[in-house]
Amino acid sequence: MSVIKKIQGFFDSRFDTDTVAHFVDKQAHKRLPPHTGWFHVFGSLSLLLFISQTITGILLLIYYRPTPDEAHKSIQYITGEVQFGWLYRQIHAWGATLMIVGVLLHMIRTFFSGAYKKPRELTWVTGVVLFVVTITFGFTGYLLPWNQIAFWATTVGTESANKVPVIGSWLQYFLRGGEAVTGETLSRFFVVHVIILPWILTGMIGIHLVLMRVNNLATFEAVGEEEPLEPKHGIPFFPVHVAKEGAVAILLLAVLVTLSVVSPWEIGEPADALSTPAHIKPEWYFLPSYQLLKYFEGPYGAIIGIIICSLPFLLLLLWPFLDRGKERRPRKRPIAVAFGLFALLAAVFLGVLGHYSETNITLFGKAYHIDLLGKPHLIVPADSTDTPNTEALSH
Amino acid sequence: MSKPNSPTRRGFLDFLIAACSAITTAALAIPGVLYLWPAAKGGGSQKVEVEGAKSMAIGQSKTVQVGSLAVIVVKQRSGFCAFSAVCTHLGCLVKWDTGKKQFLCPCHAAAFDEKGKVVSGPPPAPLVEVSVKEVGDKIFVSTA
Ligand code: HEM
Numbered sequence: 001m002s003v004i005k006k007i008q009g010f011f012d013s014r015f016d017t018d019t020v021a022h023f024v025d026k027q028a029h030k031r032l033p034p035h036t037g038w039f040h041v042f043g044s045l046s047l048l049l050f051i052s053q054t055i056t057g058i059l060l061l062i063y064y065r066p067t068p069d070e071a072h073k074s075i076q077y078i079t080g081e082v083q084f085g086w087l088y089r090q091i092h093a094w095g096a097t098l099m100i101v102g103v104l105l106h107m108i109r110t111f112f113s114g115a116y117k118k119p120r121e122l123t124w125v126t127g128v129v130l131f132v133v134t135i136t137f138g139f140t141g142y143l144l145p146w147n148q149i150a151f152w153a154t155t156v157g158t159e160s161a162n163k164v165p166v167i168g169s170w171l172q173y174f175l176r177g178g179e180a181v182t183g184e185t186l187s188r189f190f191v192v193h194v195i196i197l198p199w200i201l202t203g204m205i206g207i208h209l210v211l212m213r214v215n216n217l218a219t220f221e222a223v224g225e226e227e228p229l230e231p232k233h234g235i236p237f238f239p240v241h242v243a244k245e246g247a248v249a250i251l252l253l254a255v256l257v258t259l260s261v262v263s264p265w266e267i268g269e270p271a272d273a274l275s276t277p278a279h280i281k282p283e284w285y286f287l288p289s290y291q292l293l294k295y296f297e298g299p300y301g302a303i304i305g306i307i308i309c310s311l312p313f314l315l316l317l318l319w320p321f322l323d324r325g326k327e328r329r330p331r332k333r334p335i336a337v338a339f340g341l342f343a344l345l346a347a348v349f350l351g352v353l354g355h356y357s358e359t360n361i362t363l364f365g366k367a368y369h370i371d372l373l374g375k376p377h378l379i380v381p382a383d384s385t386d387t388p389n390t391e392a393l394s395h
Numbered sequence: 396m397s398k399p400n401s402p403t404r405r406g407f408l409d410f411l412i413a414a415c416s417a418i419t420t421a422a423l424a425i426p427g428v429l430y431l432w433p434a435a436k437g438g439g440s441q442k443v444e445v446e447g448a449k450s451m452a453i454g455q456s457k458t459v460q461v462g463s464l465a466v467i468v469v470k471q472r473s474g475f476c477a478f479s480a481v482c483t484h485l486g487c488l489v490k491w492d493t494g495k496k497q498f499l500c501p502c503h504a505a506a507f508d509e510k511g512k513v514v515s516g517p518p519p520a521p522l523v524e525v526s527v528k529e530v531g532d533k534i535f536v537s538t539a
Pocket residue numbers: 050053054055056057058060061064075089092093095096097099100134135137138141142143144145193194198265
């Protein structure tokens with residue numbers, strides 16, 4: 001007891017500990033609006049996943065080597081030799097996917113509850129930046145194991161940069177660190193993935209959370225008609241909301257470990273710059289853009305395609321300034337809600353088309369070949385002529 | 396403070412400080428940007444021998460690395476021909492299909508004929524031809 005007193009005294013005599021204690025206490029017990037519930041945990045879910053990515057990422061860094069000769073071998077070493085290495089690699093790889101799911105759910109929640117409206121426009125804008133940074137994390141991390149799929153998905157992905165008007169070829173050269181995807185690309189992606197993005201994300205999360213606290217969580221009251229929150233009607237952040245977040249954290253841990261064990265990510269074949277394997281497709285979160293780009297070909301098509309694919313992001317960024325309606329209740333703003341639902345459905349639809357494009361599927365007992373653009377062609381058994389043969393003969 | 400010339404002097408000093416800061420920032424930033432720009436490696440034209448080219452049968456192909464470019468060499472009845480193997484659509488490497496006499500891209504099912512022209516699929520341009528030279532019994536491919 002007296003030891004604790006002594007330590008306290010040490011700090012007390014050096015700065016005003018009461019102010020700090022008061023601030024922490026106020027933040028911990030801050031009253032949230034009464035309707036704060038389970039839909040409000042997706043933000044903390046995303047944060048939790050970022051913390052998990054940071055910890056597992058640092059652990060991977062101890063054995064990972066970012067060079068073309070060693071990258072793939074070092075991942076094999078991590079999963080095969082290092083104790084529990086497989087677990088941390090799997091949690092990092094699955095965590096990446098779940099983090100994107102978490103951020104998406106969080107965005108969907110804030111969109112449909114109208115929380116982005118005044119005075120929280122900047123909270124939404126920083127959120128959109130967080131979303132883009134998270135996706136970039138996925139894109140750069142994907143290359144690091146230096147396997148065939150990663151190498152060629154990155155080749156195709158950076159090739160799309162070439163289609164950007166005017167600066168396209170410079171942009172591509174800059175991203176790749178040369179003409180083609182090489183060790184230079186791996187170095188660049190590595191630095192971006194483990195140094196630059198983590199700090200950008202940390203800073204942006206800081207701003208996002210401060211803004212969130214300053215304005216408190218949104219209610220369903222229309223803009224300008226908000227009543228001040230009476231403390232006795234609010235929900236204390238600690239312990240009530242923190243308890244919900246704790247439950248989510250435990251569930252998340254269970255899901256991460258289960259996925260890691262039941263459905264592990266493969267390491268794949270090491271990258272071979274002289275041979276492209278069949279069926280190169282990006283990760284699921286890039287599939288909608290990947291599919292959309294296919295419909296714009298030809299000399300102008302590519303440029304139009306790039307513009308159309310960046311439009312959704314621009315729209316997201318500017319949304320709070322475009323939708324100036326005062327209502328927050330979904331039922332009272334049918335246009336915004338219909339637009340949001342349409343965008344979601346379109347993304348899912350394009351993603352599904354992208355996933356099944358250039359494969360054969362069986363529906364109601366009939367086999368179809370889904371072509372590049374997602375159009376199904378019935379496969380007539382035996383001497384069929386209208387099924388394109390996509391199998392390249394090996395030479 | 397109320398002297399008529401003091402705001403001007405102040406303004407001048409403000410301007411001087413802003414200008415010096417801008418110059419210093421640029422002096423720090425420009426080398427940084429140039430540092431990030433990929434240094435050209437090798438550069439110029441590159442010439443590479445196609446190993447074992449003489450023992451290739453007609454209709455056979457081989458992919459070789461020339462600098463950072465993958466080049467596909469095909470032995471046809473009329474002699475050797477070579478193209479950049481990089482599909483002009485999104486950069487996957489094409490393979491030669493001996494039976495169809497076409498270059499096929501594994502990524503979005505494009506086909507190019509033996510002259511590199513697009514037969515089907517999304518590529519906007521033909522395959523880029525690469526020059527082939529026979530010197531004695533050796534075959535060389537070179538890129539500009
Ligand atoms: C914040 C600190 C982070 C560090 C230090 C870090 C570090 C690393 C390292 C060293 C690897 C290579 C090992 C491997 O491939 O398994 C890697 C892979 C990867 N990272 Fe991260 N990472 C971080 C955050 C993230 C985040 C936030 C995401 C995505 C939302 C992400 C997505 C990925 C993906 C998809 C891979 C490839 C996984 C695989 O195939 O094994 N990382 N990361």
